[in-house]
Amino acid sequence: MDGIEREYGDALRVERLNLRDYVGQQAYRELHARGVPLTVLYDTAGREVYRAERKLPRPREVREALARMGVRPA
DSSP states (O other): OHHHHHHGGGGGGOOOOOTTTTTHHHHHHTTTOOOOSSEEETTTTEEEEEESSSSOHHHHHHHHHHTHHHOOOO
């Protein structure tokens, strides 16, 4: 996600959570996660539009999901 984050700049907000702390554990439960790593993309209405669990996200899939939401690289 680092490359995607750099490529999209301010058009994208990336949050990283640590499963060793309370906030990360709480989010993991609320997201009904089944494994790590976990990448979830939401649109501006808060709807989930992409999820990759137990694997690293494929950059192409992330870019396609962002394009469907109208998010363009910086």
